[in-house]
Amino acid sequence: MEQHKPTQVVLVSSPGLGHLIPAIELAKRFVVHHNFKVTILAVTSQTSGRETHLINSILTPSLCHVINIPSPDMTGLVDQNDAVVTRLCVTMRQAKHAIKSIISKITPRPSALIVDIFATEAIAIARELNVLTYVFVASHAWFLSLLLYSPFLHHKIQGQYVDQKEALKIPGCSPVRPEDVCDPMLDRSDTQYAEYLGLSNGIQQSDGVLVNTWEELQFKTLEALREGGLLSQALNMKIPVYAVGPLVREPELETSxxxxxxxxxxxxxxxxxxxxxxxxxxxxxxxxxxxxxxxxxxxxxxxxxxxxxxxxxxxxxxxxxxxxxxxxxxxxxxxxxxxxxxxxxxxxxxxxxxxxxxxxxxxxxxxxxxxxxxxxxxxxxxxxxxxxxxxxxxxxxxxxxxxxxxxxxxxxxxxxxxxxxxxxxxxxxxxxxxxxxxxDDENAKTNRVRERMKEVQRSAIKASSEGGSSYVALSHVAKTIVGADGPN
Missing domain, CATH: 3.40.50.2000 (Glycogen Phosphorylase B;)
Structure with missing residues (x-):
């Protein structure tokens, strides 16, 4: 598609390699497959040597423009004993002013803002600019379903989740055993639990959700999340959910x-x-x-x-x-x-x-x-x-x-x-x-696990290849972004 100006997307990543790496790979897909210009705003912790090294050395400058936003001053806001989710949410909240300042100076004006789950408060910035906003979930669809349904569980269940005798039921999805809940749900009195519930509400303010999984791996859960699905109905959720993974690194180019x-x-x-x-x-x-x-x-x-x-x-x-x-x-x-x-x-x-x-x-x-x-x-x-x-x-x-x-x-x-x-x-x-x-050639379970892994490997490769489910899903997102941008 010939364009007079490039479609510009801004992607916001919170601290941590588990957030930054898939964000980088998502950005690369937009650049390579859809000829977008992508600017990554990487809010860093300033404490991880590998995080800094990744930003400076592994990124390909010709593919993405990366702006490193140093961690804001957190004095008096968190202490070293605060849980990771609390620290991430406060960091991104305090970085919002810097994010807004940078986005306002980007030309041409971005056509879409993509934020990770800890940066959903930045959605308000996109609304002011009247551009599309997507939330990128670096994890999988089952985690997303639990996160979105957690405010309902909060009102339905009394006491600590880990003390429950029965699994936590999520409409249309596999139930979650009490001992398997994610960290913020381990203690409902901890500050990170309130922050976690806020993440769920923030996601639903977006125009869509991109999840780092693929259709063939989690079809049942993805169906429940989409319009007409049992979980979507329970949440009264109207936004689309796109499976765009697996987003993984290529082997590192540098040698040591x-x-x-x-x-x-x-x-x-x-x-x-x-x-x-x-x-x-x-x-x-x-x-x-x-x-x-x-x-x-x-x-x-x-x-x-x-x-x-x-x-x-x-x-x-x-x-x-x-x-x-x-x-x-x-x-x-x-x-x-x-x-x-x-x-x-x-x-x-x-x-x-x-x-x-x-x-x-x-x-x-x-x-x-x-x-x-x-x-x-x-x-x-x-x-x-x-x-x-x-x-x-x-x-x-x-x-x-x-x-x-x-x-x-x-x-x-x-x-x-x-x-x-x-x-x-x-x-x-x-x-x-x-x-x-x-x-041990006699160990049948070894063979089953290995054979099953090879099947999933083939499925993952197919999903990301041209014509595969994740390739098609991201193409749909790209067309939506271009369409919303209007004639060039």
Missing amino acids: SVTDSVVCWLDEQPTESVVYVSFGSGGTMSYEQMNELAWGLELSGRRFVWVVRAPIEGAADAAFFTTGNKCNQVDEVVKYLPEGFVSRNKKVGLLVPEWAQQVTILKHRSVGGFVSHCGWGSTLESLTNGVPMIAWPLYAEQRMNATMLAEELGLAVRPKVLPTKKVVQREEIARMVREVVQG
Whole structure:
């Protein structure tokens, strides 16, 4: 379609790699497939070394214009003990003035504003400019359904959700077990719970919702969310919901001595023989659990690449705002591992401090399993590369993700206890690793998980390809934006 002026879209991302990375990939789709100009307003935490590195190094300047908005002054508004959702919501609220100032100076005037779920208060800016607004949900449709229905649950259910004896029912969707609710619902007296309920109301003020999933993966839930669906009727929701995923990174282009050494090591290993262990950009564990994990990997007898981070007692998301700032040398982390662990496993294991180029690793032929915190970004990277998972949920909506992966989709195995509630013992860790990573030809479950993962991988690739369900959905959004912009 020939245009006299480019269609300009502004995309607002809140702090955290789990929000920024899919926002970047969404922006790229608009640029590459629809010839849009996209400006990303990335509100940063100013505490994560990897976040800054990603913005400065991984983005392709010719594709997207990125404006880094430093985290506003939060003095007196939050403290270090406040939960992640509280801090994110307050950060984005305080950044609203800067967001408005930047948008007002962009020329030509943006045709649409796309915000993530923590930036819905910026919808008012788009209304003043009389442009379309979409909310981008970096997670999946089941999480979206729970988020949107939470204000109704708030009035229907007395007491704490985690104390309920029955699953939380959502019209037209799978029920959510009380122990699987997302973090803000764990304590209704915490400030982040009120912030969370506000997110639900904010989403429905938009002109549509883009979700990082695809039709074939979550057809039932997506149908419930759309006009005429049971959940949509219960919510009296009129806005369209588009499945535009999976939005995942391509392998990183930059090279480093660490990446080169990991790839060289993987090149020497047999096909699908290595388990990759990483808990994302924010996940942490206790010293005791770190020891059990080390022993479990050793007892499994499988090769491994482990992205190690110093243990932290307390919150499972304690590294959310500080990833990449500490323990950038293996020697700094070894002191937390069992005595002799490194020397005993030097031929079969590789330790990587703090951060690894995950997509590059998951794409490698020698990787046969992934011990993951089940962040949705990491989950999609595993699915699109056909790597079976060991689900190890830590925070946010990851318990929902783990349940969906293991019990509904058959793409993962999981421990019998929640890692945030009890220590997962070494014997169970060893069992799960052997169950997922090839080596026992008689294990029928291993074959089922792996075969099921390959099916979903093909489905994901097809959805994102030209003519696929997600490609078509995003094309519809693009046409709507162009149409609303009027003649050029």
